[in-house]
Amino acid sequence: GDSVTQMEGPVTLSEEAFLTINCTYTATGYPSLFWYVQYPGEGLQLLLKATKADDKGSNKGFEATYRKETTSFHLEKGSVQVSDSAVYFCALSPAGGATNKLIFGTGTLLAVQP
Amino acid sequence: NAGVTQTPKFQVLKTGQSMTLQCAQDMNHEYMSWYRQDPGMGLRLIHYSVGAGITDQGEVPNGYNVSRSTTEDFPLRLLSAAPSQTSVYFCASSYKGASTEAFFGQGTRLTVV
Numbered sequence: 001g002d003s004v005t006q007m008e009g010p011v012t013l014s015e016e017a018f019l020t021i022n023c024t025y026t027a028t029g030y031p032s033l034f035w036y037v038q039y040p041g042e043g044l045q046l047l048l049k050a051t052k053a054d055d056k057g058s059n060k061g062f063e064a065t066y067r068k069e070t071t072s073f074h075l076e077k078g079s080v081q082v083s084d085s086a087v088y089f090c091a092l093s094p095a096g097g098a099t100n101k102l103i104f105g106t107g108t109l110l111a112v113q114p
Numbered sequence: 115n116a117g118v119t120q121t122p123k124f125q126v127l128k129t130g131q132s133m134t135l136q137c138a139q140d141m142n143h144e145y146m147s148w149y150r151q152d153p154g155m156g157l158r159l160i161h162y163s164v165g166a167g168i169t170d171q172g173e174v175p176n177g178y179n180v181s182r183s184t185t186e187d188f189p190l191r192l193l194s195a196a197p198s199q200t201s202v203y204f205c206a207s208s209y210k211g212a213s214t215e216a217f218f219g220q221g222t223r224l225t226v227v
Binding site: 042046049051096099101103105 | 159
């Protein structure tokens, strides 16, 4: 079945460092791909998404590109801030579905130190 | 805007007790779903609904019941709580479509002792 694999955490960075969180997926066809973020004590919220191959999703300085050839959707940010500390989830919604039955990765905790 | 509202935020149950987790959304979304979040496992889909009167099972439905009598509300019932149901539960809603944004509630932390 469809699945999402993302890098284990925690990831600890200093402020202004470059961030990469790896995400790969297994799915038939062309699923929709998402990054959700969970700040401490809150629910998840959408960070960015991409719905077809070579699409780039971007928001708040974060970017991710839908790579069909490598089945990847890695999250990047050029300069992280303390306020970016959160858990980041990669997720997919299967192709052809009428609803977004999301399949999540295990989440990656990011801690940014001043 | 209220968005997705879950109650309660915290709950402790004894093994064998029953309870209902409430979820309400005010965005007129057709699709609603319940997930549980466990360490090292991400979020897993319990049940979902594509509209009033229609529900279906997700990946981990055992021990849970749902109903959808209105567009706004989607309660999750634990019939006989077990320690394995200790988890954080999230309700989500969205418009129909595989690429739509899901909106999540703040979660319910449930402990079964």
